[in-house]
Amino acid sequence: MEPILEIRNVTKRYSNHTAVSDVSITVPKQSIYGLLGPNGAGKTSLIRIINQITAPDSGEILFNGERLNPKHVDFIGYLPEERGLYKKMPVGEQALYLAQLKGLKKAEAKKRLKYWFEKFEMQTWWSKKVDELSKGMQQKVQFIVTILHEPTLLILDEPFSGFDPINAQLIRNEILELRKKGSTVIFSTHNMSSVEELCDHIALMNKSQKILDGSVKDIRKSHKNSIFRISFKGNLVGFTNAMWTSAELLDKGKEDDDVNWAVIKIAQDVKSSSLLQELLPIVEIVSFNEVIPSMNDIFISNVNKENNVVGTASALTE
Amino acid sequence: MGKIGLIIKREIMAKLRSKAFVVMTFLGPLLFAGFIMIMFYATKADKTEQNILVVDETQFFKDKLSGNDYISFTYSSKKLEDALTDLYKSDKSSILYIPNNLIDGAGGATKIFYKKTPGFAVQTYVKSQIEKIVYEYKLKANNIDPDIIHNAKQSVKLIMEKVNENGERAESLSDVASISGFLSGAFMFIFILIYGMMVFRSVMEEKTNRIVEIIISSVKPTQLMLGKILGIAILGILQFVTMSLLTIGLTTILSMTVLKDVQKDFTKFQKQQEQVFKNGATADLDNMDKMQDKLEAFDAIEKVRRLNFLEIGICFLFYFIGGYLFYSSLLAAIGSAVDTEADSQQFMMPIMLPLMAGYLIAVNMMMNPEGNLAIWGSMIPFTSPIVMMARIPNGVPLWQILASLGILYASFFGTVWLAGKIYRTGILMYGKKTSWREISKWIFYK
Numbered sequence: 001m002e003p004i005l006e007i008r009n010v011t012k013r014y015s016n017h018t019a020v021s022d023v024s025i026t027v028p029k030q031s032i033y034g035l036l037g038p039n040g041a042g043k044t045s046l047i048r049i050i051n052q053i054t055a056p057d058s059g060e061i062l063f064n065g066e067r068l069n070p071k072h073v074d075f076i077g078y079l080p081e082e083r084g085l086y087k088k089m090p091v092g093e094q095a096l097y098l099a100q101l102k103g104l105k106k107a108e109a110k111k112r113l114k115y116w117f118e119k120f121e122m123q124t125w126w127s128k129k130v131d132e133l134s135k136g137m138q139q140k141v142q143f144i145v146t147i148l149h150e151p152t153l154l155i156l157d158e159p160f161s162g163f164d165p166i167n168a169q170l171i172r173n174e175i176l177e178l179r180k181k182g183s184t185v186i187f188s189t190h191n192m193s194s195v196e197e198l199c200d201h202i203a204l205m206n207k208s209q210k211i212l213d214g215s216v217k218d219i220r221k222s223h224k225n226s227i228f229r230i231s232f233k234g235n236l237v238g239f240t241n242a243m244w245t246s247a248e249l250l251d252k253g254k255e256d257d258d259v260n261w262a263v264i265k266i267a268q269d270v271k272s273s274s275l276l277q278e279l280l281p282i283v284e285i286v287s288f289n290e291v292i293p294s295m296n297d298i299f300i301s302n303v304n305k306e307n308n309v310v311g312t313a314s315a316l317t318e
Numbered sequence: 319m320g321k322i323g324l325i326i327k328r329e330i331m332a333k334l335r336s337k338a339f340v341v342m343t344f345l346g347p348l349l350f351a352g353f354i355m356i357m358f359y360a361t362k363a364d365k366t367e368q369n370i371l372v373v374d375e376t377q378f379f380k381d382k383l384s385g386n387d388y389i390s391f392t393y394s395s396k397k398l399e400d401a402l403t404d405l406y407k408s409d410k411s412s413i414l415y416i417p418n419n420l421i422d423g424a425g426g427a428t429k430i431f432y433k434k435t436p437g438f439a440v441q442t443y444v445k446s447q448i449e450k451i452v453y454e455y456k457l458k459a460n461n462i463d464p465d466i467i468h469n470a471k472q473s474v475k476l477i478m479e480k481v482n483e484n485g486e487r488a489e490s491l492s493d494v495a496s497i498s499g500f501l502s503g504a505f506m507f508i509f510i511l512i513y514g515m516m517v518f519r520s521v522m523e524e525k526t527n528r529i530v531e532i533i534i535s536s537v538k539p540t541q542l543m544l545g546k547i548l549g550i551a552i553l554g555i556l557q558f559v560t561m562s563l564l565t566i567g568l569t570t571i572l573s574m575t576v577l578k579d580v581q582k583d584f585t586k587f588q589k590q591q592e593q594v595f596k597n598g599a600t601a602d603l604d605n606m607d608k609m610q611d612k613l614e615a616f617d618a619i620e621k622v623r624r625l626n627f628l629e630i631g632i633c634f635l636f637y638f639i640g641g642y643l644f645y646s647s648l649l650a651a652i653g654s655a656v657d658t659e660a661d662s663q664q665f666m667m668p669i670m671l672p673l674m675a676g677y678l679i680a681v682n683m684m685m686n687p688e689g690n691l692a693i694w695g696s697m698i699p700f701t702s703p704i705v706m707m708a709r710i711p712n713g714v715p716l717w718q719i720l721a722s723l724g725i726l727y728a729s730f731f732g733t734v735w736l737a738g739k740i741y742r743t744g745i746l747m748y749g750k751k752t753s754w755r756e757i758s759k760w761i762f763y764k
Contacts, residue, residue: 015759053534053535053539053746054763070538073535074536076535078531078532078535079532080528080532080535082531082748083528083529083531083532084529084532085529086332086523086527087527088332088335088336089332089335097324097328098532098533100324101325101537102536142532145532146532
């Protein structure tokens with residue numbers, strides 16, 4: 001299947017710095033794609049280029065196989081990080097206006113808005129002015145306005161910032177719904193737990209460059225570092241001795257009155273099953289599983305590696 | 319409806335929704351009408367009946383003072399003190415006291431003792447009456463016939479006529495033209511300012527409430543900017559037309575009801591003018607004199623009627639459109655570059671200065687309607703809307719108007735292009751303190 005978006009060697013420079021540097025990303029259709037990176041990495045600049053708010057200095061972007069052009073604006077939905085609404089304009093009228101700007105006909109927009117207002121239980125807000133709504137209510141309106149024209153590609157910049165947990169959950173569910181209906185979702189965030197929960201692909205940017213991309217599964221697998229967590233009943237010293245050269249003890253603690261846990265790193269040429277066999281006579285194993293690094297850890301270690309920073313997260317000591 | 323159409327519509331509706339805007343549209347003409355009414359009543363107020371009791375120690379003025387439609391003189395033989403004591407018992411409004419040393423002696427002062435302050439007109443009337451009588455008496459005393467003096471005095475009418483290159487003459491309206499020129503220039507200044515600032519504030523609002531990025535993911539930034547400028551232009555024209563119609567309507571109603579008397583007098587005056595032109599000196603001069611105080615006013619009204627209103631109106635429309643487009647695009651650019659109105663001060667100055675310069679030239683033109691400053695000012699696009707409007711009542715060759723408009727509209731294309739470049743970068747910049755250097759770099763961004 002053709003990717004919905006192909007970003008090829010895009011570069012964007014401003015007078016005193018480069019925001020995006022030779023970035024290439026492929027976004028598969030109907031995926032939920034996470035665009036990650038620290039502040040200032042260039043995510044928002046890249047997003048603005050995709051939305052044709054700015055133009056790249058070099059490189060090109062293909063949308064559904066076609067070179068990105070103004071017609072595509074009607075097929076893309078965008079919720080920017082800095083988002084607001086006209087304060088003195090009534091909600092319903094404003095939503096209609098924004099939907100029409102995206103190419104939707106007024107009658108159709110009205111029908112869909114009614115549907116969404118009912119779904120989110122917002123019917124009474126239709127004629128209220130935006131500044132009469134609470135922040136959470138405004139954000140619901142913003143979200144609806146972004147998806148009303150049923151965009152093929154939905155781009156959300158920090159969608160969860162400022163949303164309370166209930167609304168955040170609402171958004172999460174809608175994102176999954178939209179994907180099921182055929183849309184592709186790109187979202188940029190710092191909220192790593194949502195990345196793990198939702199994304200199937202990610203790209204990690206730092207200092208205007210892409211430093212990592214791929215499916216979440218593959219990335220996490222490739223960052224596996226032979227780290228295991230064992231909880232057991234028995235003597236900790238005996239446990240440590242049994243490991244000897246096979247593994248390195250990274251962390252330990254007590255799970256219960258008689259249950260200890262330890263996080264270990266198995267040596268390169270040792271198989272986990274053989275270690276297990278060595279431990280069995282010494283302690284009573286309660287649980288034994290591999291620790292796959294979280295996206296949070298992967299993020300931090302990769303960015304720090306780029307920045308040559310000493311001191312990394314727990315599961316990825318090198 | 320294209321996307322720009324949607325933006326224009328929204329911009330108009332947003333302003334119409336604001337009560338302040340609608341109120342001002344109706345309040346303006348009402349205030350203007352009220353102003354005229356007050357002016358009218360101020361002059362009329364003087365016409366309360368004045369029954370003046372004359373205590374004349376010289377015994378000279380008896381039956382010599384003539385009254386008018388609201389001032390009457392009665393002659394008393396009482397002494398001043400008695401008259402004063404009796405004043406409130408009588409129906410007289412005031413006492414005119416003439417001291418016995420008025421004519422022959424050191425020239426004492428006459429006095430009016432009043433219950434309620436008589437207006438300025440009454441004072442002037444009484445004074446001029448007394449002066450006239452004394453004057454004629456002194457002439458007669460020296461064997462000079464007052465009629466000779468009266469006939470020798472001739473008010474000379476000075477007519478200004480403009481000569482064009484072909485040697486043709488056209489009567490110009492000089493002082494009335496200068497004033498109306500200044501007024502049209504001033505109006506232009508006010509209108510461009512008001513509507514230009516509306517554009518500025520609208521741009522700032524979208525930046526402050528952070529909606530602008532959502533909108534420019536649907537339309538190009540230049541489309542948003544143009545839609546805004548055009549929407550407010552339509553609004554301005556609508557408001558202007560409404561206010562003009564209301565003002566014309568109200569003044570027409572006023573002139574048919576309250577100002578009927580003034581209208582009657584004026585028509586009388588016009589008929590007399592015709593008579594004088596037809597019959598020359600044999601026309602009824604006595605009747606003329608009664609109009610002396612109103613003569614200048616009527617003359618002015620006559621001149622105002624002869625102004626080239628159609629030309630002024632059409633030019634005002636074209637120059638307002640050109641000048642507004644020119645300035646509002648610059649103001650849109652500034653609005654996009656700053657975060658708060660406070661930051662905008664340093665950028666506003668260079669934009670406001672030429673506009674003010676135009677206004678000042680218009681003021682200066684009342685002294686010097688056709689100096690070099692006026693000519694250049696009416697060509698340079700920064701000042702031309704105001705200065706050219708100020709020149710028009712005095713008559714401007716068509717080619718100059720067309721050239722000036724051409725320059726203005728060509729410049730406006732330039733400013734819109736420039737503003738567009740600044741606008742589309744500025745609206746996404748937050749928190750940075752911008753400088754002119756920074757802004758000039760934006761012109762080259764893609």
